[in-house]
Amino acid sequence: MRARHREHGAGTDPALRELEQELRWRLEGEVRFDLYSRMLYSTDASNYQIEPLGVVIPKTYDDVRWTIELAAKHQTPILPRGGGSSLAGQAVGRALVIDTSKYLNQLLEVDPVARVARVQPGIVVNQLNAKLRKYGLMFGPDPASADRATIGGAIGNNASGSHSILYGMTSDHVIAAHTILSDGTEIIFQEFKPDELAARAQLSTREGQLYRDLLALRDRYADAIEREYPRHWRRASGYGLKELLREDVNFARLLASSEGTLAFGLEYTLNLVPRPTRTALVLLQFDDLVLSMEAVPLILECEPSAVELMDGLLISLTRKQPGFASQIAFIQGEPQAILTVEFYGESEAELAAKVERLQQHxxxxxxxxDPIPVFDPARQADVWSVRKAGQGLLMSMRGDAKPIACIEDVSVPVEHLAEYVREILRLVAENGTTAAFYAHASAGCLHVRPLVNLKSVDGVRTMRALTEGALELAIRFGGVMSGEHGDGLARGELNERLFGPTLYRCMKELKAIFDPAGLMNPGKIVDCPPMDQNLRYGPDYRTVDIKTYLSFERDGGFARAIEMCNGAGVCRKLGAGTMCPSYIATRDEKDTTRARANALRAALAGRVLSPQHFTDPRTYEVLDLCLACKACKTECPSSVDMAKIKTEFLAHYYRAHGTPLRARAFGNIHLINRLGSRVAPFANLAARSPLGRLGKRALGVHPERELPRFARVPFDRWFRERPAPAGDAVRGPVVYFHDTFTTYNYPEIGRAAVRVLEAAGYSVTIVERRACCGRPMLSKGLVEGARRLARANVESLAPYARAGIPIVGTEPSCILTLRDEYQDLLPGHPDVEVVARNSFMIDEFLAQQLERGELSLPWREEPGPKVLFHGHCHQKALIGVKPSLAVLRAAGCTVEESGAGCCGMAGSFGYEAEHYEISRKIGAERLFPKVEEQPPDVLIAVAGVSCREQIGHFTGRRPLHLVEVLAARLALAAHPAGVAVRAAAD
Structure with a gap:
């Protein structure tokens, strides 16, 4: 059934309208009851979708207090939410969502001696650990989603991760919790001795009443808890009733695995653990999954810090994903399972001894x-990144059948692990499907993902059959349905059968003691709806068909390309990597790749939105801050290509609303630059005159931005008129694809490229009538224009490519368009593939020869300069920066990669007035500080014009293209023109 679409605020419900108005009057933070905000918060990383009542993004504790108080007044349910990465549907519901991740995300206090930290709920786990690094401490539990999961969410789920055999679960690390109950009462839960608790239970306050009720609950159910509660320690199912039986009770620990159903946490005091000094990994390959599980108890006898599983399907998918394939290149053959065994140690000798002991054992x-020991930290990080990306990598499978979460978190004692896996394989086969296995073998907690199509009636039935079958196995083997992901909507229905009627009744009474009105995230843990309701897809899921401008055949269509986003929220990650630049700047869910996919999917499927919203201006607003950096294509384990999706959306949007002048101008920048170069002195003078300022205002260009100057002698003219190169070309011909900016704005880059290629023994030619690559048009949705340019380029370049002549470029966004977008612009064209196969970035081209031992360049003998290199986003997404670093080092330079993400320019994006500040914030996150801390003698090198312009504008440093640095390193005797290049570099 299609949802009715409430366009404005709280819709027609007078009570909700009144609540919204009161919240807006009281709160400093953000109050969002509009249709789009409700849509964006209607999903998490699970199979479920429920439209919330509204969203509050509090800035202060008083905002939270007022929200809960007003919600209680209006009897409105509330739903605490962090990163929205929950896999079981905990973070969706018909409630008022309170999102703490944007503002309430600070580390408040650290006591390094006591190893204690006080934090706000919205702080991301990895960000907390980054702040704790200087103390040599960390938060022990390490869920795979730690780069975007918040502490509040980790507590709500009782998160654990790979090292639980050392650190236990989140509940083991919660010391105190400053909370607000659903009626507005504030209580700080902490550990009490029996006499202290008895004294507090005598208070005539709400707190006293709560303690009296909890003690009475303990008295009624102590025997049943002792007798019937699951023995297995790795538990995130149900409430932590065992906490009631401790002599020194700490009710703060009850909040772990409560999924926000008991109280709202304002602050948490956490136990910390020492950061390991050194680590080593041992990879064990198995031809049989069950045999690998049989080995786990033996491995544990050697006291590892972790034992993780990746099965054959996950390994196969990793090898197909460009962003992850290289990280497991050392895996040989086609193993059906790999166990990653980790050891901690104080020295390399200690680690080597532990590895040797494991092998002998x-x-x-x-x-x-044949164990594969891994001592190198970088290679270890590669292995861990693949393992932690497991769920996303599995969801990268194309088609409607997906590896769904339904039995993916059952946890059983390790001694039963092999038998459990054998039975799960049987269960999956009986239901006519296959499954992937990964995760925490050391704790008996495996993530099992059966391949199921939830868009069909049979698929939904299969989901239920598999889940109920897994429940029977969990009970048989003394386990639980969730070892760390929680119950949510996926498993909550089963808690009465898992725990039995007595303990389930105890859980319902526990919930009522904390939340008598049932306002805290209702429908989770107890009194849950059936698992096959509220599905994001389901048998009634349909999308409207639209005729696309680009080919989405490889994805199974435009809608399925959008559906590749499974909601895991990797685009919210903070720290390493590039994705998602706009979210890093704004910390707003609206500016994530996930939000963009949700908006388009919701419109096409009529879920919350309607098909008419596909080209609605508000949909445009959701996609507006996408920089088309392509990082999601590589860094998102599911390979969501939002750059391509945005191009398609803009084409439809402009067809509906008309194409703005600015989009046409920037899309045709090659024509503007060609004309400007022909009258360069006048054009450069005019651009910096009042006339130029007027032109910038008319185009919506920010007044602080200066457009690149036009070259008086464009590159192609220089190339035609230059003297014939001295010496013979011993390596054959190469085509230099001179991009628009190299040709008309920065011809020195092209001259440097020619010098380097000729010094390497190549005869350089250019295609005089080559067209613009089309990337500027694609970025503005001008697909038909880009298609004409692509066809012209393929036809002119194909004869060279068919002859095996390399096509080399210096601008990543141009040369890589030939390899990426052309296949979608010209599907079925016989020459597209051969052109793509023979097109290279110049550093990539040289690095390939270097690797083969074929690169012979006359480098100067003296040591080269220190270089800070910053890679272009498209380069990082499609080929990586290793080639750039390799050739710079081969030239004698001492190179450091910036380690920063997107510079924030993204073609025309950073020039546009409304995007200027966001552009600055993106660069200021990591890149600008890194550049500004470099001494004057360190060269700043880049691969793309956007990065060059952005760094120069905001830092005052003048970056060089890496090929300019290479040209400056050529020996003068072999390359007289190197004097000019060296001068430019200096």
Whole structure:
């Protein structure tokens, strides 16, 4: 059934309208009851979708207090939410969402001696650990989503992760919690001795009443808890009733695995653990999944810090994903399972001894493998990144059948693990499907993802059959349905059967003690709806068909390309990587890749939105801050290509609303630059005159921005008129694809490229009538124009490519368009593939020869300069920066990669007045400080014009293209023109 679409605020409900008005009057933070905000918060990383009543993004504790008080007044449910990365549907519901991730995200206090930290709920786990690094401490639980999951969410789920055999679960690290109950009462929960608790229970306050009721609950159910509660320690199912039986009770620990159903946490005091000094990994390959599970108890006898599983399906998918394939290149053959065994140690010798002990122990017990020890921290990080990306990598499978979360978190004692896996394989086969296995073998907690199509009636039935079958196995083997992901909407229905009627009744009474009105995230843990309701897809899911401008055949269509976003929220990650630049700047859910996919999917499917919203200006607003950096294509494990999706959307949007002048101008920048270069002195003078300022205002260009100057002698003219190169070309011909900006704005880059290629022994030619690559048009949705340019380029370049002549470029967004977008612009064109296969970035081209031992350049003998290199986003997404670093080092430079994400320019984006400040904030996050801390003698090198302009504008440093740095390193005797290049570099 299609949802009715309430366009404005709280719709027609007078009570909700009154609540919204009161919230707006009282709160400093953001109050969002509009249709789009409700849509954006209607999903998490689960199979479920429920439209909330509204969204509050509090800035202060008083904002939270007022929100809860007013919600209680109006009897409105509330739903605490962090990163929205929950896999079981905990973060969706018909409630008022309170999102703490944007503002209430600080580390408030650290006591390094006591190893304690006080934090706000919205702080991301990895960000907390980054702040704790200087103390040599960290928060022990490490969920795979730690780069975007908040502490509040980790507590709500009782998160754990790979190292739970050392650190236990989040509940083991909660010392105190400053909370607000659903009636507005504030209580600080902490550990009490029995006499202290008895004294507090005598208070005539709400707090006293709560303690009296909890003690009475303990008295009524102590025997049942002792007798019937699951023994397995790795538990996130149900409430932590065992906490009631401790002699020194700490009700703060009850909040772990409560999924926000008991109280709202304002602050948490957490236990910290020492950061490990050194680590080593041992990879064990198995030809049989069950045999690998049989080895786990033996491995645990060697006291590792973690034992993680990746099965054959996950390994296969990783090898197909460009952003992750290289990270497991050392895996040989086609193993059906790999166990990653980790050891901590204080020295390399200690680690080597532990690795040797493991090998001997396995050999002694007949588990003969060819272990792969990994001591290098960078390679270890690669292995962990693949393992932690497991769920997303599995969801990268194309088609309607997906590896869904339904039995993906069952946790059983390790001694039963092999038998459990054998039975799960049988269960999956009986239901006519297959499954992927990964996660925490050391704790008996496996994430099992069966391949199911939830868009069909049979698929939904299969989901229920698999889940109920897994429940029977969990009970049989003394386990629980969730080892860390929680119950949510996926498993909450089963808690009465899992725990039995007595303990389930105890849980319902516990919920009522904390939340008598049932306002805290209702429908989770107890009194849950059926697992097959509220599905994001389901048998009634349909999308409207639209005729696309680009080909989405490889994705199975435009809608399925959008549906590749599974909601895991990797685009919200903070720290390493590029994705998602706009979210990093705004910390707003609206500016994530997930939000953009949600908006388009909701419109096409008529879920919350309607098909008419596909080209609505508010949909445009959701996609507006996408920089088309392509990071999501690589860094998102599901390979959501939002740059391509945005191009398609803009084409439809401008067809509906008309194409703005600015979009046409920037899309045709190659024509503007060609004309400007022909009258360069006048054009440069005019651009910096009052006339130029008027022109910038008319185009919506920010007044502080200066457009690149036009070259008096464009590159192609220089190339035609230059003297014939001295010496013979011993390596054959190469085509230099001279991009628009190199040709008309920065011809020195092209001259440097020619010098380097000729010094390497190549005869350089250019295609005089080559067209613009089309990337500027694609960025503005001008697809038909880009298609004409692509066809012209393919036809002119194909003869060279078919002859095996390399096509080399210096601008990543141009040369890589030939390899990426052309296949979608010209599907089926016989020459597109051969052009793509023979097109290279110049550093990539040289690095390939370097790797083969074929690169022979006359480098100067003296040591080269220190270089800080910043890669272009498209380069990082499609080929990486290793080639750039390799050739700069080969030239004798000492190179450091910036480690920063997007510079924030993104073609025309940073020039546009309304985007200027966001553009600055993106660069200021990591890049600008890194550049500004460099001494004057360190060269700043880049690969793209956007980065060059952005760094120069905001830092005052003049970056060089990396090929300019290479040209400056050529020996003068072999390359007389190197004097000019060296001068430019200096």
């Amino acid at each position: 396995l050999t002694r017990h007949g588990v003969v493998q």
